Amino acid sequence: MSVTINAHQLGRLIDKVRGHIGSEYVEVLHGIRLDVDATHLHAVASDRYTVAAARYRLNGDQQGQEPWARTIPADWLKPLREWTSAHGGGDTITISVVPGRVIFGTEHTDIRIPVADDQEFPNWRSLLTGITANIPTKFAFPAVDSRMLARWADTGDTLRVHVTTDLTAMLLFGEDFIGAQMPKRYNGVSPSGESTFEEALAQWPTLDDNNEALADLAAEMPAGDDEMGTIPEMVSSLLQQTLRSTSDLLGAPTDDPGATASYALAGVNAWTAYRLLDALHKADPRLAAQTVAELGDELEAGDFSENAWDIAAKAGHDPQAWSDDYEAHLKRLAAKRATEQAAA
Template sequence: MPVTINAHQLGRLIDRTIGHIGDEFTEPLHGIRLEADAAFLYSVASDRYTVAVARYRHDGLDAAEPFARTLPAGCLPSLREWIGAQPGSDPVGITLAEGRVRFTTPRSELGIAVDDMVRVRVTADQQAILIVGEGFLGAQMPARARRDGVGTDTLTTLDQVHDAWQHALSAGEATTMADGIPAEPGRRRYEAVESITETVEDLLKHTLRTTHDLFSTDISSQAFAAYAASGVMAWSAYRYLEALHRADPKLAAAVVAETAGQLDDGAIGEWAWDAAKSAGHDPEKWQAEFDKQLARRKNGSVQPGQDQAIAAV
């Protein structure tokens, strides 16, 4: 079973580590190390002075088939160009062939010749980084920690690293959830949802409900316009969220959680006004146009809800 990751996330793994690869005079470090275990796909690079590791929780890998291969620096521009040519949401399957790493999407395939050279591991708090390769064993001492400029120490102690990278530091063993973990407390009826799954469910339910009500309502009524606008917005939000989740699931989850906080706060009208201004729009003009619609409706020149229904549909 191949490792599966979408093209957007694979490109991010490459981009976040490519600046740390060693030069051509240090062949074992002249490239990016691609490693996979039961939960994560890692991209590792080192130039002897710095070590960069990026990871992504992949969608599938047989726990008995972890792998580690070094992608030579010379192939990385071609790989990155190939990744960029794929739609970001397309799944990329990564498998090993004889002397190659093969990348496969629904539209194309790319094979790269590789060698099994270097594995990098953190050994202990502020101690040497262990570098292991075939017929080679090395160690690299870390630089002393500095502060981040706001009075907070960066990730330096073993406990901090262990908390942030618990799975990576467990020798590639699959982590298991302990029994008896209490369920999250139920969401109150008036609180906005914070999870992708619940948000998708709510948006689809709302679209179906408003569509049903739309076709059973007089087209000239204000209710028809409200149902039409509400259904259109719910369906649009679902499609946008679906696309974002395919391209970057972590960003999608963060956006949903942040949006839930804004909805619970209740100041979305003010934020929408500021967002419109920042995007170069003219919300004052929008308000003036809406006031004109209300005036025409009051004078009887437009049936109630007709102008909004036409705009919404």
């Protein structure tokens, strides 16, 4: 199984989607999916919140082949991109698949990338079909300059977007922000230079259009801890934990000091985390958002206990002594309870 593409077009495919690669903590999304069907070579990436697919139309003698797909791990993308750039833009690159490898080769050199042949990936065709299914086909489909979209990143806000008609400005709203972006006259899919959604969608006949494909993005993506995904969600979670701990503390059995202490500690920790997050958000909203996103990934990975041990050791503490002291504390509590029960 193989396809050919020139070096310039392969570089463009990688560049168009690499910004959407998922976290290292979600292995199935940590790379770029090469997906070949009867007519196109696709490069696809997703971070669970965005999905991006770029395509290259295969030459006539390559069309009609059996579909195949492999995920190029993220760690290999930099060397692959550098290798691609080292060739002339018009140089032909053959992409072939053998067990456990995807081989990118030219007449004189190649790069062999190890892959998992059975690596799964979300059904991106179904996801995009699900999103497009309920859009009126005659809906005006204005074009925007993608380079200008990057300008809104510095707002640090979650933005709402409202598109009106084809040649009027797109409005963007944030919590403390409002803006507008003018459309760019489109000259891609229809002879008139204007486009409806129906005309644009017709250019992607390879999208899965069966009823089973009406998938929801959030439902179809690998599971993650979305409660920690944004600052408002984390604030809500911490305040709920504080209130629940208070309620549990009030209802705790009076003869179980361990439970009382646990509920009190959980409430104190949740309230402390909330106050620190609130202060960080006021001082540096962008750093706060980045920290919360990284925290969500760490919690999803589940290895934060091991990381805490290593961090404590590097900071000059003795986590083993902490562990030993805590074990001794638990033994003293158990001995005390046993003495009290014997005396009763």
